[in-house]
Amino acid sequence: MSDKTILSVSDLNLYYGKKHALFDITMDFQEKEITALIGPSGSGKSTLLRSINRMQDLVPGVTITGSIMYKGKNIYSPNTDTIDLRKEIGMVFQQPNPFPFSIYENVVYGLRLKGVKDKATLDEAVEKSLKDAAIWEETKDILHKSALGLSGGQQQRVCIARALAVNPDIILLDEPTSALDPISSGKIEATLLELKDKYTIIIVTHNMAQASRMSDRTAFFMDGKLIEYNKTKSIFLTPKEKETEDYITGKFG
Numbered sequence: 256m257s258d259k260t261i262l263s264v265s266d267l268n269l270y271y272g273k274k275h276a277l278f279d280i281t282m283d284f285q286e287k288e289i290t291a292l293i294g295p296s297g298s299g300k301s302t303l304l305r306s307i308n309r310m311q312d313l314v315p316g317v318t319i320t321g322s323i324m325y326k327g328k329n330i331y332s333p334n335t336d337t338i339d340l341r342k343e344i345g346m347v348f349q350q351p352n353p354f355p356f357s358i359y360e361n362v363v364y365g366l367r368l369k370g371v372k373d374k375a376t377l378d379e380a381v382e383k384s385l386k387d388a389a390i391w392e393e394t395k396d397i398l399h400k401s402a403l404g405l406s407g408g409q410q411q412r413v414c415i416a417r418a419l420a421v422n423p424d425i426i427l428l429d430e431p432t433s434a435l436d437p438i439s440s441g442k443i444e445a446t447l448l449e450l451k452d453k454y455t456i457i458i459v460t461h462n463m464a465q466a467s468r469m470s471d472r473t474a475f476f477m478d479g480k481l482i483e484y485n486k487t488k489s490i491f492l493t494p495k496e497k498e499t500e501d502y503i504t505g506k507f508g
């Protein structure tokens with residue numbers, strides 16, 4: 256574990272009923288870096304990502320063993336308040352999923368849940384979060400219009416702003432650009448690169464070019480196993496495992 260380790264996954268196994276989906280995953284995530292999780296469909300990337308903020312607990316029949324240490328505590332300890340955990344470890348999904356409210360109400364959603372009522376505080380959070388998500392200029396004059404009226408790319412940046420508004424430490428993103436056109440994807444990538452100064456980012460992506468452009472470290476998964484994990488340059492230029500090389504050169508997957 257290095258000084259910069261923010262999350263430490265040890266011997267994590269996950270079963271959906273009898274199906275063993277993650278096998279002995281052990282890996283550390285570094286603070287204020289972007290880590291990409293790559294691998295073929297069904298390799299367990301989303302399962303691992305969702306395990307990090309205990310979203311996977313919501314699936315009936317799931318069994319999880321092992322630990323994920325965050326700020327000195329095992330997030331799988333029975334004492335963990337998962338609502339609080341998900342404020343510190345936010346999530347953005349593949350399909351933009353704004354709520355059917357105004358842009359403003361989408362962004363302040365988590366703050367309202369926390370009981371924040373002061374208008375000036377909420378206004379400030381809206382402006383800051385939309386700026387950080389690089390969507391302020393496009394939305395500042397229409398804050399009280401429905402978020403559903405925005406384009407898919409704009410909706411996704413509002414969803415990023417919604418995640419940022421509660422001031423998380425870590426942002427998990429599950430293929431956040433796969434439903435978007437290349438221009439919108441490029442904007443999200445640029446936004447995430449800016450956010451890395453303030454947040455730790457873990458992103459599942461099928462897009463190899465995106466992983467190699469954006470991430471500091473890359474983890475390659477296959478059949479629920481972590482095959483190789485290293486600095487992104489090493490994974491893409493000098494992979495150690497044959498499976499990694501075959502995948503990144505497009506031989507399978």
Ligand SMILES: Nc1ncnc2c1ncn2[C@@H]1O[C@H](COP(=O)(O)OP(=O)(O)OP(=O)(O)O)[C@@H](O)[C@H]1O
Nearest residue numbers: 271274276294295296297298299300301302303314
């Ligand atoms: N709710 C579920 N119930 C049962 N099995 C599941 C469930 N979710 C995922 N799985 C299985 O667990 C394995 C890992 O799935 P997961 O979605 O984590 O893979 P992935 O690498 O993210 O795939 P993709 O790239 O297609 O999103 C797959 O075999 C999948 O079928």
